[in-house]
Amino acid sequence: MTLFPLYLSLKVAFFATLLGLIAAVPLAWAFTQYHHPLIKWFNSLTTLPLILPPTVLGYYLLVLVGRQSAIGQLYEQLTGKTLVFSWQGAVLASSIVSFPLLISAIRNAMSHVSPDLIAAARLLGHSNWHVFWTIVLPLSWRGIISGVALAFARAMGDFGATLMVAGNIPGVTQTMSIAVYDAMMSGDIVQANFLALIMTAVAIIVLFLLYRLEQKVHHEHDRNV
Amino acid sequence: MSLPIFQAKFKKTLYSFNLELDLILNEGETLGILGPSGSGKSMSLRAIAGLIKPEHGVISLKGRFLFDSDKGFDAPPQQRRIGYVFQHYALFPHMTVAENISYALARTLKGVKRKERIHKLLEEIRLTEHASRYPSQLSGGQQQRVALMRALAADPDLLLLDEPFSALDAELRGELEALVLRFRSSHNVPYILVTHNLEEAYRLCDKLVIIEQGKVLQLGPKEELLRRPQTLEVARKVGAKNLWEGEVINTGTSGGTVYVPALNEELIIHSLPEAAATLAPSKVWLGIRPVEAVLLSGPEPGLPNTFPIEIINQIRGVQSHTLFVTPLGKRDGEAIQIEVPGHRLGADPPYLYLPPDKLFALTH
Structure with missing residues (x-):
């Protein structure tokens, strides 16, 4: 029995969520502020990873960042390593798989920040950047946290896309969900049970966190009314 | 003659109509924009504040251009x-009262000076004890006091009040109105108030502008709007409930005599619009506001525009009563609405006096 898959999954999910967050926060803000048809279309596009089968998504990623692709070659030149069949590849795959959950939660939270509050802050002379940090982010942090929790759980549990991009190399790219499959196939029921149990525990913790956040939101809502 | 400190003349296409505004505010003046909901009054303020962009026009404030479509x-x-x-106040819900005020001062004052200023401003609205409370822990009136103070704290050249009292009950409105008037003198800042409440606009502003469907119907000193509305629409909006068609039968230096068939009376009026005076005999509309009509207990010799009436209906209010009266013997005619502070009637029929200086005439 080895704990490496758990360690790898946590690491991959952490960086995948971080990567997603860096992209999702400004994008979500842009989606709530600008209503150009192209932006709306791009907004809808961010849901695509939720609908596409993870294997198909993984396949596209493989084409996009594989050793033959421009991005893959650039990455190889810069780092001397390949993106595919590496834990970084797994980060990319699970980040894209979990991205719709992250961005929809953040977008939803930001769209609930009253335009009057933003207008009031701007009229008091503060730059849009300052208003974003002092008004928009603090007022949508719960949405951001719940997006992060969901995306982290989703990234940690990804199987299809990660397998396509990063493969199943024990000790290198074998994450939890892949290890469960692997243990199952090789008849190691003890390992499979153990890993499944941990995955379930993580899922329950995330659900509990989301539940607590929701309670708090309701509580504050009541107070405001 | 005072100089205009604020000018806005612009066009903006809105969803259901076009907003065409043309406003001027002179030094020391305050303006009330009056109109029903959906008439474009809030949109006007948003355009002035730069929250929406007009297609065409110019906005200037204290010699600075805020908007100029040509350039x-x-x-x-x-x-x-x-x-x-x-x-709805738009206080930042995640900041305390003091932090909300501080947010307005952050760019101009630092450290201890800012703290002192916050304290002083909170004293002014009697909320020092609530400094560390959150907006949700305050009453509506307290929240609006903070919102007013926050807007003033940044030392603006112009204050825009967008129906600031409509979410408050009557008692608090009076208190907030007094605060606005106090701020007007203490902070010396001109303001534009948007409201659908004539009474509120009249109490707080020097000038009124009436808008409807995005168009200015009339702009002028408030007294002028009340006494000399230029159109029937404006007359109705400023509460002139009594409007009759009439015919000018003779004209003097400025006023004249108008025959009103509905009352079967010849009424003397002190001022006639130029068009009606020069084209006599001509059709005009004659009007008077319910509060300007005077109820007499009997005939008064020598007083013009006086005739016996009968009261056909009345509504008793707290401050005043509304009476619906018709000329004696003409019960089937349209009632004249008058507003009296209270009345006692003798045995004789009461008389109605329509003061010649309070009557106004319209040509359209």
């Missing part, structure tokens, strides 16, 4: 030096 200039809200008070 392609559009100052962002941050640079307009405009204070804005929202209908």
Whole structure:
């Protein structure tokens, strides 16, 4: 029995969520502020990873960042390593798989920040950047946290896309969900049970966190009314 | 003659109509924009504040251009030096009262000086004890006091009040109105108030503008709007409930005599619009506001525009009563509405006196 898959999954999910967050926060803000048809279309596009089968998504990623692709070659030149069949590849795959959950939660939270509050802050002379940090982010942090929790759980549990991009190399790219499959196939029921149990525990913790956040939101809502 | 400190003349296409505004505010003046909901009054304020962009026009404040479509200039809200008070306060819910005020001072004052200023401003609205409370822990009136103070704290050149009292009950409105008037003198800041309440606009502003479907119907000193409405629409909006068709039968230096068939009376009026005076005999509309009509207990010799009436209906209010009266013997005619502070009637029929200086005439 080895704990490496758990360690790898946590690491991959952490960086995948971080990567997603860096992209999702400004994008979500842009989606709530600008209503150009192209932006709306791009907004809808961010849901695509939720609908596409993870294997198909993984396949596209493989084409996009594989050793033959421009991005893959650039990455190889810069780092001397390949993106595919590496834990970084797994980060990319699970980040894209979990991205719709992250961005929809953040977008939803930001769209609930009253335009009057933003207008009031701007009229008091503060730059849009300052208003974003002092008004928009603090007022949508719960949405951001719940997006992060969901995306982290989703990234940690990804199987299809990660397998396509990063493969199943024990000790290198074998994450939890892949290890469960692997243990199952090789008849190691003890390992499979153990890993499944941990995955379930993580899922329950995330659900509990989301539940607590929701309670708090309701509580504050009541107070405001 | 005072100089205009604020000018706005612009066009903006809105969803259901076009907004065409033309406003001027002179030094020391305050303006009330009066109109029903959906008439474009809030949109006007938003355009002035730079929150929406007109297609065409010019907005200037204290010699600075805020917007000029010809030059392609559009100052962002941050640079307009405009204070804005929202209908629903728009206090930052995650900041305390003191932090909300502090947010308005952050760019101009630092450290101890800022703290002192916050304290002083909170004293002014009697909320020092609530400094560390959150907006949700305050009453509506307290929240609006903070919102007003926050808007003023940034030392704006113009204050925009967007139906600031409509979410408050009557008792608090009076208190807030007094505060606004106090701020007007203590902070010396001109303001534009948007409201659908004539009484409120009259109490707080020097000038009124009536808008409907995005168009200015009339702009002028409030007394002039009340006494000399230029159109039937404006007359109705400023509460002139009594409007009759009439015919000018002779004209003097400025006024004349108008025959009103509905009352079967010849009424003397002190001022007639030029068009009606020069084209006599001509059709005009004659009107008077319910509060300007005077109820007499009997005939008074020598007083013009006086005739016996009968009261056909009345509504008793707290401050005053509304009476619906008709000329004696003409019960089937349209009733004249009058507003009296209270009345006692003798045995004789009462008389109605329509003061010649309070009557107004319209040509359209």
